[in-house]
Amino acid sequence: MAKVAVVPEADTAGLCCSSVMEAPLAEAEAVGLARVLAALSDPVRLRLLSLVAAQVEVCSCDLEAPLGKSQPTVSHHTKVLCEAGILVGEKRGRWVWWHANPERLAEIRKALGG
Amino acid sequence: MAKVAVVPEADTAGLCCSSVMEAPLAEAEAVGLARVLAALSDPVRLRLLSLVAAQVEVCSCDLEAPLGKSQPTVSHHTKVLCEAGILVGEKRGRWVWWHANPERLAEIRKALGG
DNA sequence: CTACTGTATCGATAGTTGTCAATATGTGGA
DNA sequence: TCCACATATTGACAACTATCGATACAGTAG
Numbered sequence: 001m002a003k004v005a006v007v008p009e010a011d012t013a014g015l016c017c018s019s020v021m022e023a024p025l026a027e028a029e030a031v032g033l034a035r036v037l038a039a040l041s042d043p044v045r046l047r048l049l050s051l052v053a054a055q056v057e058v059c060s061c062d063l064e065a066p067l068g069k070s071q072p073t074v075s076h077h078t079k080v081l082c083e084a085g086i087l088v089g090e091k092r093g094r095w096v097w098w099h100a101n102p103e104r105l106a107e108i109r110k111a112l113g114g
Numbered sequence: 115m116a117k118v119a120v121v122p123e124a125d126t127a128g129l130c131c132s133s134v135m136e137a138p139l140a141e142a143e144a145v146g147l148a149r150v151l152a153a154l155s156d157p158v159r160l161r162l163l164s165l166v167a168a169q170v171e172v173c174s175c176d177l178e179a180p181l182g183k184s185q186p187t188v189s190h191h192t193k194v195l196c197e198a199g200i201l202v203g204e205k206r207g208r209w210v211w212w213h214a215n216p217e218r219l220a221e222i223r224k225a226l227g228g
Numbered sequence: 229c230t231a232c233t234g235t236a237t238c239g240a241t242a243g244t245t246g247t248c249a250a251t252a253t254g255t256g257g258a
Numbered sequence: 259t260c261c262a263c264a265t266a267t268t269g270a271c272a273a274c275t276a277t278c279g280a281t282a283c284a285g286t287a288g
Binding site: 059060061071072074075076078079091093094095096 | 263264265266267268
Binding site: 020021022023024025027030031033034035037038040041042043044045046047049050051053054066100102105106108109112113114 | 145155165214228
């Protein structure tokens with residue numbers, strides 16, 4: 001192995017083929033979309049995402065202060081966003097650099113009728 | 115008063131002026147957006163919304179069977195979606211008719227970088 | 229007014245989640 | 259090797275939520 005690690009495993013599920021506003025959702029589609037939206041339904045995670053998106057990439061250690069949260073809490077939130085495919089992390093040395101995944105956000109908007 | 119009642123009170127908060135992807139969110143913006151997204155982060159509510167949106171309007175009593183949930187549970191979910199401004203209810207006689215609020219969905223998509 | 233019916237609310241319960249202190253893991257430097 | 263530091267994980271706790279049975283409320287019809 002010689003690969004730069006992407007920290008937690010992302011849930012790359014394809015959200016849903018059609019939009020919520022078009023046709024009744026199947027149970028599995030609803031569960032998948034709800035999972036991703038749950039990742040976004042927390043104020044700390046939304047602020048975290050906006051902080052990362054505002055710059056090209058941000059180190060975990062630079063998130064604690066602006067968020068006002070402890071290191072384990074920040075780690076927890078980055079993990080949730082990463083597993084939802086919204087954030088992508090890259091470990092370089094001792095640090096993990098996070099950047100947003102705009103395509104995933106586009107998928108979510110599309111599932112919401114965009 | 116002689117107005118056809120809109121059942122629960124909708125939270126008409128303006129979500130946020132800018133998108134999550136553009137600039138760091140203020141605490142209040144994050145809380146408001148998170149509240150609305152939390153209303154969408156449940157599989158039952160997503161299916162409920164898709165059922166309502168697929169038709170012009172749907173009566174509460176016609177939701178229990180397709181959702182497979184009890185009447186109090188359906189009532190709970192419609193209330194949550196209504197308070198988030200995503201669903202609008204109109205009481206006519208003994209029935210409540212629900213229809214989707216596409217503008218609210220558009221607001222949400224915009225806040226998500228649309 | 230009374231009976232019936234659709235909806236909302238209450239109370240209880242099980243499951244989930246955000247938070248942090250403590251600890252473990254991993255990485256680079258001396 | 260040993261230390262320092264960035265991050266992840268664990269364990270515990272409080273707060274929240276989805277669910278349903280029981281019940282209250284609000285209209286309609288008789």
